[in-house]
Amino acid sequence: MSRDVSGKRFQNRGTMSAIPGRFDVRIVETEDDFHSVSSPDTEVRYEYAKTLITSNQSPDVPFRLSVNPYRGCEHGCIYCFARPTHAYLDLSPGIDFETRLTAKINAPEIFEKELRNPNYQxxxxxxxxxxxxxxxxxKELKLTQKLLNIAYEYKQPISLITKSSLILRDIDLLQSMASEHLVHVGVSLTTLDNDLSRRLEPRAVPGSVRLKMIRALRERNIPVTVMIxxxxxxxxxxxxxxxxQASVEAGAERVGYVMLRLPHEVAPLFEDxxxxxxxxxxxxxxxxxxxMHGGQLYQGGFGKRMTGSGVYADFIRQRFHLARRKSGGDRRESGILDSSHFRLPPRCGEQIALF
Known part of the structure; x- marks a missing residue:
């Protein structure tokens, strides 16, 4: 795989590299020392999606169906496992992933169409x-908000995971969904060190703000799981x-963890x-x-890719379980999603709308 070794350091961005994707034949090599340059502006491209709900068979994740209204992410987390997906767009998993974004502008329409499909279960x-x-x-496009409104109308249960305080914009809607067991929120928490947060996740809110998010959500009886x-x-x-401990004190009902994953282009980006x-x-x-990965930086096999194996992985696992047990962070009081009330709301022109 070719890689950009130009040494550019983008200000307020997660990556310093415009590394080509693994399908790209370009090679960019210069001998410049590392130098700081102005951060590229964020560009948003609108895409008209043909489908939205996707399925997976991975035993490592607790869901089979998922929806993603956006490609790329401006948060710029250097460790993001989704960075390699930009290679399929002929874009860099490096700086392009966090500056050249795609919004599936028709996501609400496609989502509703797929929920109404007679074969949808x-x-x-x-x-x-x-x-x-x-x-x-x-904040501007409101695709997620529109998807949540549709889900609530259809009584379609939704799980979310975010590190953004923007979720509090929709707290009234989430509270209504939670009252009918239709939503569960996951909050990813990486560090409470603000300096480290700025380096790892340059455009995401710091850990202290995420703890406030958890408190605000739990005050509205919205179930929250924290992923370290x-x-x-x-x-x-x-x-x-x-x-x-901080997550449980803020109100998280459950706490989990994931070890660093470095698939494909994420490995050289993280090394840099x-x-x-x-x-x-x-x-x-x-x-x-x-x-933790048999002498490699990453192994993608099911079962171990989230936690690794070996002495150090076992040490982390033992520390985690001990700390969670002491803090009470393994409660199962709520958060179970209910699919039994799913319905197709009548639409104008349908015979049922006459009754």
Missing amino acids: CQPIALGINTDAYQPIE APVIPFINDHEMETLI WLNIHFPLRAERVLSHLRS
Whole structure:
């Protein structure tokens, strides 16, 4: 795989590289030293999707159906496992992933059409799994809000995961859905160190704001699970117990974790990030990542890709379970989604609308 080694450092962005995708034949090589340049503006392209609801058979995730209204994510998290999907668009999984975004502008219409398909069998749908459904462009486009309104009208259960405080814009709607067991919210929490957050997730809100989000959601009886993700050796792993305790105190009913994943282009992007921000720790971090994946930086096999294996992975797993047990972060009081009330609301011109 070719890669951009130009050494550019974009301000307020997660990546320093315009690394080509794995299907790209271009090679960009210069000998410039690292230098800071102005951050590229965010570009949004509108796409008219033919389908929206997708399915997967992965045993590692607790859902089969998902919906993603956006491609790419302006949050710019350097570790994002979805970065390689930009290669399918002939765009860089590096800087393009966080600056050249796609909005499925007809997502609400397609979503409703698919819910009304006679062959559709209702089950929970995960919203915004590949990229955050509440990333900054959602404030203007409101695709996620429209999808939630449709889901509520059809009594279609939805699970969300976000790191954006924009979710609080829709808190009244989410409260109504939660009262009928139609929504569950996941909040991803990486660190409470603001400096580290700015480096890892430059355009996402800091951990302290996410804890306030959890409190606000729980005050409205909206079920919340916190994912400590990703756990990175010698970068944020020392915060695990603190993050778990803070999440439970904020109201999270359940807490989980995911180890750092480095599929495809994410690996060289993360290596570059490490060498710039933590050069003295870089080899130690990478060595421990390899120890969890059979000598490689990543193995994508089911069962271990989220947690890894080996001595260090076992150590993290034991710490996590002990801390969660002490904090009470494994309650199952609510959050079970109910698919039994799914319905097709009558539409103008349908005979049922006459009654």
